Amino acid sequence: xxxxxxxxTTIFGIxxxxxxxxxxxxxxxxxxxxxxxxxxxxxxxxxxxxxxxxRRTKSASDFYTAGGGISxxxxxxxxxxxxxxxxxxxxxxxxxxxxxxxxxxxxVGFLVGWPVILFLMAEKLRNLGKFTFADIAAxxxxxxxxxxxxxxxxxxxxxxxxIAQMVGSGKLIQVLFGLEYEYAVILVGIMMIIYVTFGxxxxxxxxQIIKAILLLSGVSFMGFMVLSQFGFxxxxxxxxxxxxxxxxxxxxAPGGFISDPISxxxxxxxxxxxxxxxxxxxxxxxxxxxxxxxxxxxxxxxxFIGYFYLVIAVIGLGAIVFxxxxxxxxxxxxxxxxxxxxxxxxxxxxxxxxxxxxGFISAVAFATILAVVSGLTLAGASAISHDLYASVIxxxxxxxxxxxxxxxxxxxxxxxxxxLGIAFEQQNIAFMVGLAFAIAASANFPILFLSIYWRxxxxxxxxxxxxxxxxxxxxLVIIGPIVWVQVLxxxxxxxxxxHPALFSVTVAFIAIWFxxxxxxxxxxxxxQKAFEAQSIRAETGFGASGAVDH
Amino acid sequence: xxxxxxxxxxxNPKYQELVKKRTSFALKLGIFVLVMFYAYILTIAFEPNxxxxxxxxxxxxxxxxxxxxxxxxxxITTLIYVKRANGEFEDLTNAIREDVKDKL
Numbered sequence: 001x002x003x004x005x006x007x008x009t010t011i012f013g014i015x016x017x018x019x020x021x022x023x024x025x026x027x028x029x030x031x032x033x034x035x036x037x038x039x040x041x042x043x044x045x046x047x048x049x050x051x052x053x054x055r056r057t058k059s060a061s062d063f064y065t066a067g068g069g070i071s072x073x074x075x076x077x078x079x080x081x082x083x084x085x086x087x088x089x090x091x092x093x094x095x096x097x098x099x100x101x102x103x104x105x106x107x108v109g110f111l112v113g114w115p116v117i118l119f120l121m122a123e124k125l126r127n128l129g130k131f132t133f134a135d136i137a138a139x140x141x142x143x144x145x146x147x148x149x150x151x152x153x154x155x156x157x158x159x160x161x162x163i164a165q166m167v168g169s170g171k172l173i174q175v176l177f178g179l180e181y182e183y184a185v186i187l188v189g190i191m192m193i194i195y196v197t198f199g200x201x202x203x204x205x206x207x208q209i210i211k212a213i214l215l216l217s218g219v220s221f222m223g224f225m226v227l228s229q230f231g232f233x234x235x236x237x238x239x240x241x242x243x244x245x246x247x248x249x250x251x252x253a254p255g256g257f258i259s260d261p262i263s264x265x266x267x268x269x270x271x272x273x274x275x276x277x278x279x280x281x282x283x284x285x286x287x288x289x290x291x292x293x294x295x296x297x298x299x300x301x302x303x304f305i306g307y308f309y310l311v312i313a314v315i316g317l318g319a320i321v322f323x324x325x326x327x328x329x330x331x332x333x334x335x336x337x338x339x340x341x342x343x344x345x346x347x348x349x350x351x352x353x354x355x356x357x358x359g360f361i362s363a364v365a366f367a368t369i370l371a372v373v374s375g376l377t378l379a380g381a382s383a384i385s386h387d388l389y390a391s392v393i394x395x396x397x398x399x400x401x402x403x404x405x406x407x408x409x410x411x412x413x414x415x416x417x418x419x420l421g422i423a424f425e426q427q428n429i430a431f432m433v434g435l436a437f438a439i440a441a442s443a444n445f446p447i448l449f450l451s452i453y454w455r456x457x458x459x460x461x462x463x464x465x466x467x468x469x470x471x472x473x474x475x476l477v478i479i480g481p482i483v484w485v486q487v488l489x490x491x492x493x494x495x496x497x498x499h500p501a502l503f504s505v506t507v508a509f510i511a512i513w514f515x516x517x518x519x520x521x522x523x524x525x526x527x528q529k530a531f532e533a534q535s536i537r538a539e540t541g542f543g544a545s546g547a548v549d550h
Numbered sequence: 551x552x553x554x555x556x557x558x559x560x561x562n563p564k565y566q567e568l569v570k571k572r573t574s575f576a577l578k579l580g581i582f583v584l585v586m587f588y589a590y591i592l593t594i595a596f597e598p599n600x601x602x603x604x605x606x607x608x609x610x611x612x613x614x615x616x617x618x619x620x621x622x623x624x625x626i627t628t629l630i631y632v633k634r635a636n637g638e639f640e641d642l643t644n645a646i647r648e649d650v651k652d653k654l
Binding site: 272299 | 551553556559560565568569576577579580584586587588590591592595596598599601602606611613614617618620622624625627628631632635636640646647650
């Protein structure tokens, strides 16, 4: 009797699984065509832009800053584009889908960094800098040392952020095209290398702007479709989400995701201060003609990003409701969401908008990854070519040589991104972004902040303190729960917190302070004396090269 | 920028006015946003139950409107800063530039 029962259940189980699998395969085949068509339209369009940009990109200024000819509105769109990455779009909506409100803490933290950067830093960064954030710190401090350190800080952030994007892209194409994860990541790497090596910042910016418009329209439509099912009542949507989610009412408040006070404060710090240290975002302040446009671009960016995150909350809750309904059953394989939780928004787009809209959203999400990795890679390449090569290794380098090194760096960074993207396949991408922010907050931010505001900062303090900050952040991440336990397979983490910023930022500030005030050399005195001239330029912009010096 | 010019700009009353006004304005807005954000994070860290307080009979908690409000306020403070910086502060900067333009 038991035996018959077992056989029946086995057969039934297999049939059920096969049926589920088949229906998913079917959906995948049907939706392939519009998705692929839209994706190729986007790729063709952006390659056209790259061709156009390539012909206009001659000087280093063109390559790094699009010749400074971008308007405030365009730049605001592009900054928002850099921010509304696949990690934000797929990761945060996936987090809301998975654990409700906790996902929104990331959104709030990402956004709140903006005003603070604007009030305290953006102006001065723009007035002091030229191409990269190292320009600012190197203004009165030792060129070689500072640029070397800054380049490593930038590269660490760029690499981590790049991994997050690569993982997102691989997962996405897996679901969309049915292509192997590895091939998907390689495809992204190749596309990005083409955009950046040929089109530089001009192409990268326009790809970013187009993608920002498409993404904002796409999520608006999704948010609209979700809310329209609930008479445009967020309350009604939320109560249905609570009903559908296994955690029930718990999804309406902060919960398990951020389990202890130290982690919460640490994450908050990383998100906020990290924004000010993101090299690819800082670079965008130099693509506009003057400080007035730079400020305007921040207003536009904050508006777009804020709106985007509000809609993401709706989409995340919508995913909880729709994916847990009858219509959502087809997206599960073995009780797990196909493609992982990061794909919640993509599946939702199929439910609310059918195959064509799924095609649109998938193409946009993929485009998003291309655009963001292009911006990141350009920032990483600038760190190598402008900060390491042209300032440290070969100070007599011509612009042509510098651009050439940039392009080689792009290719190398592209390959590294692909390799690490494959290695880190299983990570949640919003979390990877959190790590990138922790490093930006611990290594880049303290140096930037103190070089602008603290007269007594010396090269020795910045170099030793900044290195200690960077090392602390990296080491704490490695011995923390994510890498030590999940990646390396050890049993217990040596450092108990996922988010190291609270510790590493504090260590960085103290170390920079200590090694600066104990520096009694003549050089230190000269550097401190030079603060006066630097602060006048930071306040007024007089003598700033501007981005339009070609 | 030579020492003479540095001294000249530094002693320009308009420069002093610009730095004083802008620094205090940016600082006030910055502290406001920071206090708001850390009040939020610390509440989540130490008293997450406060965030679970319901707004009415339904499932809605105060956590959602608070998040939305922080996002909105962040945008508004940005707008306020840029309005003043692109008006008053920009005018002051241009006036200073006018005073020292021969030496720049």
